[in-house]
Amino acid sequence: xxxxAIPRDEGRPGAAGPGVSPSEGFGREALxxxxxxxxxxxxxxxxxxxxxxxxxxCYARAFAGARTFVGGNLKAWLFKILRNVxxxxxxxxxxxxxxxxxxxxxxxxxxxxxxxxxxxxxxxRLVAGDIEAALGALSEEARAIVLLDVxxxxxxxxxxxxxxxxxxxxxxxxxxxxxLRERLKEYGR
Amino acid sequence: xIDCREMRxxxxxxxxxxxxxxxxxEAAAHLxxxxxxxxxxxxxxxxxxxxxxxxxxxxxxxxxxxxxxxLAAAIPSPAASPPxxxxxxxxxxxxxxxxxxxxxxxxxxxxxxxxVRGHATGGLVADVVSDHLRVVSSARPAAIESGGIHQVKPWxxxxxxxxxxxxxxxxxxxxxxxxxxGHLDDRKTAEFLFKHRLHSxxxxxxxxxxxxxxxxxxxxxxxxxxxxxIARGFSxxxxxxxxxxxxxxSDVNLRDLEQLATQINGG
Numbered sequence: 292x293x294x295x296a297i298p299r300d301e302g303r304p305g306a307a308g309p310g311v312s313p314s315e316g317f318g319r320e321a322l323x324x325x326x327x328x329x330x331x332x333x334x335x336x337x338x339x340x341x342x343x344x345x346x347x348x349c350y351a352r353a354f355a356g357a358r359t360f361v362g363g364n365l366k367a368w369l370f371k372i373l374r375n376v377x378x379x380x381x382x383x384x385x386x387x388x389x390x391x392x393x394x395x396x397x398x399x400x401x402x403x404x405x406x407x408x409x410x411x412x413x414x415x416r417l418v419a420g421d422i423e424a425a426l427g428a429l430s431e432e433a434r435a436i437v438l439l440d441v442x443x444x445x446x447x448x449x450x451x452x453x454x455x456x457x458x459x460x461x462x463x464x465x466x467x468x469x470x471l472r473e474r475l476k477e478y479g480r
Numbered sequence: 481x482i483d484c485r486e487m488r489x490x491x492x493x494x495x496x497x498x499x500x501x502x503x504x505x506e507a508a509a510h511l512x513x514x515x516x517x518x519x520x521x522x523x524x525x526x527x528x529x530x531x532x533x534x535x536x537x538x539x540x541x542x543x544x545x546x547x548x549x550x551l552a553a554a555i556p557s558p559a560a561s562p563p564x565x566x567x568x569x570x571x572x573x574x575x576x577x578x579x580x581x582x583x584x585x586x587x588x589x590x591x592x593x594x595x596v597r598g599h600a601t602g603g604l605v606a607d608v609v610s611d612h613l614r615v616v617s618s619a620r621p622a623a624i625e626s627g628g629i630h631q632v633k634p635w636x637x638x639x640x641x642x643x644x645x646x647x648x649x650x651x652x653x654x655x656x657x658x659x660x661x662g663h664l665d666d667r668k669t670a671e672f673l674f675k676h677r678l679h680s681x682x683x684x685x686x687x688x689x690x691x692x693x694x695x696x697x698x699x700x701x702x703x704x705x706x707x708x709x710i711a712r713g714f715s716x717x718x719x720x721x722x723x724x725x726x727x728x729x730s731d732v733n734l735r736d737l738e739q740l741a742t743q744i745n746g747g
Binding site: 313314315318319321322325326328329330333334339341342343344345346347348350351352354355356379380410411414415417418419422423426437440441445446461462464465468471472475 | 488489492493498519522523524526527529530531532533534535536537538539540543544546547548550551554555613616677678679680712713731
């Protein structure tokens with residue numbers, strides 16, 4: 292199966308794929324995902340100015356690397372570029388943990404959340420502001436995977452966007468949602 | 481049949497109706513016998529509903545306009561004839577380049593930017609833009625992370641057949657973040673990676689002999705003649721100084737690049 296390279300090989304002659312520069316159709320379809328990308332960027336970056344920069348750079352790379360897209364889910368490809376831009380621009384120079392918070396086997400998903408009969412009712416009563424605040428209090432890593440899931444990506448697509456195996460997506464998503472539920476207990480009471 | 485521990489990571493997917501058939505059947509069989517896991521699946525469903533209530537941030541109109549302009553600039557114009565270039569003999573590459581040059585030529589024609597010439601140096605400009613894209617698109621762009629110019633410059637020793645002269649070691653506005661060895665046509669280049677806010681700027685230093693260099697005077701910048709180009713939406717500055725060629729490439733505007741070029745030249 293051919294997989295989409297993300298446009299990091301631009302400039303290497305052997306990397307030429309089918310299309311060359313972006314066709315108008317490709318460009319229009321890519322811009323059709325602008326709102327979704329901006330929303331994701333906004334939640335990753337936490338403010339409008341940085342989200343703007345992230346999305347601009349994402350599309351610059353997407354248009355320049357259009358020939359590396361060989362078909363499949365264009366939205367997932369764009370999210371993958373956005374993720375790389377975010378990592379390149381925001382985290383450069385900061386030490387990266389080899390093992391992320393969501394990969395630590397601290398038993399967070401093994402132990403039951405404290406039994407709380409009211410949790411279901413509580414979740415149903417939460418307003419958007421509560422959810423937004425709880426999500427904002429999560430780590431970038433946890434927030435990103437929860438939001439990719441909300442965006443409707445399959446586990447395979449999320450694995451592609453995040454650059455990890457599908458099995459890792461399953462466990463990370465499960466842990467991230469557990470952390471979110473823990474946070475949500477503090478809101479809307 | 482799966483147990484509660486195996487059911488746990490499936491609960492969310494089950495609630496969202498996202499499991500593949502075999503897992504769904506296993507989950508359903510377990511849930512039929514386990515009230516605790518049924519409750520967990522209901523909670524996961526309620527969490528999905530809560531997340532669905534998140535407000536969405538729509539892209540600002542100005543951003544949409546800027547991207548539409550960027551796209552228009554990147555689409556090759558069927559009317560513009562691509563400039564001649566050295567043969568590379570690689571399929572796809574020439575066509576990509578022709579598209580980029582056509583786009584660059586189009587911008588030059590429409591924008592009539594002062595000091596900008598598009599044709600004679602199309603190959604060199606396209607090459608340095610491609611090099612910049614390769615640098616900024618790679619997940620780990622810098623072979624040497626910068627602790628300042630005195631860490632980056634010695635790193636090149638023994639890796640190049642020239643010593644890149646760069647008088648600027650970065651500041652708050654243009655921090656130097658790293659260096660790398662790149663290739664331009666048939667020769668090695670020293671790549672210096674600067675930042676300007678969230679933008680990436682690549683400085684290439686190389687031996688300029690035999691490259692199709694712009695003819696005629698460019699823009700006067702301090703003691704140097706600098707050739708200013710725009711290609712694929714990127715700003716490019718080219719100049720020669722004391723036997724070395726320099727190229728600055730970025731998506732920042734030409735004025736910002738001029739400011740950095742002046743500092744690189746010790747001005």
